[in-house]
Amino acid sequence: MRVPIIAGNWKMFKTVEEAIALVSELSKKVQDVEGVEIVVCPPFTALDAVNEVLNDSQIVTGAQNMFWAKEGAYTGEVSPVMIKNVGCKYVILGHSERREYFGETDETINKKIKSAFEHALIPILCVGEKLEQREAGLTEQVVRTQTEGALAGIPAGQVSQLVIAYEPVWAIGTGKTASDEDAQKVVAYIRKVIAELYEADTAQQVRILYGGSVKPENIAGLMKQPDIDGALVGGASLDAESFARIVRFKWR
Numbered sequence: 314m315r316v317p318i319i320a321g322n323w324k325m326f327k328t329v330e331e332a333i334a335l336v337s338e339l340s341k342k343v344q345d346v347e348g349v350e351i352v353v354c355p356p357f358t359a360l361d362a363v364n365e366v367l368n369d370s371q372i373v374t375g376a377q378n379m380f381w382a383k384e385g386a387y388t389g390e391v392s393p394v395m396i397k398n399v400g401c402k403y404v405i406l407g408h409s410e411r412r413e414y415f416g417e418t419d420e421t422i423n424k425k426i427k428s429a430f431e432h433a434l435i436p437i438l439c440v441g442e443k444l445e446q447r448e449a450g451l452t453e454q455v456v457r458t459q460t461e462g463a464l465a466g467i468p469a470g471q472v473s474q475l476v477i478a479y480e481p482v483w484a485i486g487t488g489k490t491a492s493d494e495d496a497q498k499v500v501a502y503i504r505k506v507i508a509e510l511y512e513a514d515t516a517q518q519v520r521i522l523y524g525g526s527v528k529p530e531n532i533a534g535l536m537k538q539p540d541i542d543g544a545l546v547g548g549a550s551l552d553a554e555s556f557a558r559i560v561r562f563k564w565r
C-alpha cells in the first residue's frame with residue numbers, strides 16, 4: 314500500500330518571516346490529518362527556520378534542488394549534507410524549471426539522485442513533456458527517456474523509495490490541468506517503464522505524483538486514479554488554506 318504524498322513546492326517565494334507564518338498556520342490546519350504524508354519545500358534560506366517550527370508536527374520538509382558533491386569549491390551551490398543537516402527528508406530533483414533555466418540534464422539529475430540516496434535523502438524526481446512534445450505525440454518517449462536517464466545505475470532497493478512527479482510542462486502555473494484520465498495514463502506508463510527497468514514489485518512501491526495547476530477543486534479527481542499517489546503543488550501551496558484543502562481532500 315503506497316502512502317499518498319501531498320508536497321508543496323514553494324519555488325522562489327517567501328522570506329523567512331513569511332515562511333514561518335505559512336507553516337505555523339498550515340500545521341494547525343492539518344494537525345488531525347492521517348494517512349497522507351505532507352511535505353513542504355521552501356527556498357533554501359527558510360529551510361532551517363521552517364524545520365524548527367515543524368519540529369513537533371507531522372509535516373516534513375524537502376529542498377527544491379541540491380548539488381551532488383558533499384562539499385567543495387562550488388560557489389552558490391548547496392550540498393546534500395547541508396540539506397540533511399537542517400532536517401530535510403526529501404529533495405526535488407530535475408524540476409522542469411531547473412531543466413529549462415539552469416541547464417539540468419538527465420545526466421546531472423542522475424548524479425544528484427545517486428548523491429541524494431547516498432546521503433539518506435529521498436529524491437522527488439520530476440519528469441514531463443513540453444506542449445510541442447505532447448502535440449507531436451512524444452509524451453511517452455519523453456518521460457521514458459527522462460526516467461531511464463535519471464535512474465541509470467540506481468539499484469532497485471533505492472528506486473522503491475523514490476518519489477516521481479509527473480509534471481506536464483504546459484500545465485505548470487498555467488491553470489491548465491491534464492485531465493484525470495490523461496494524467497493517469499502517463500503515470501501508469503511511467504510505472505510500466507520502472508517495471509521494465511526493475512521488477513513489477515519495485516514499480517508498485519514507487520510513489521508517483523501528478524503536478525501542474527493542482528488546486529483544491531481538482532485534487533479529488535486526480536486522487537481517484539489508481540496510479541496517482543499524490544500531488545506536487547506549486548502556486549496553491551503558497552497559501553495555508555488552499556494547501557490544507559488539498560491535503561484534506563479525503564476528509565472534506
Ligand SMILES: O=C[C@H](O)COP(=O)(O)O
Pocket residue numbers: 322408480484485486487488524525526527545546547548549
Ligand atoms: O512543482 C510544482 C509544479 O511546478 C506545479 O506548479 P503549479 O501548481 O503552480 O502549476
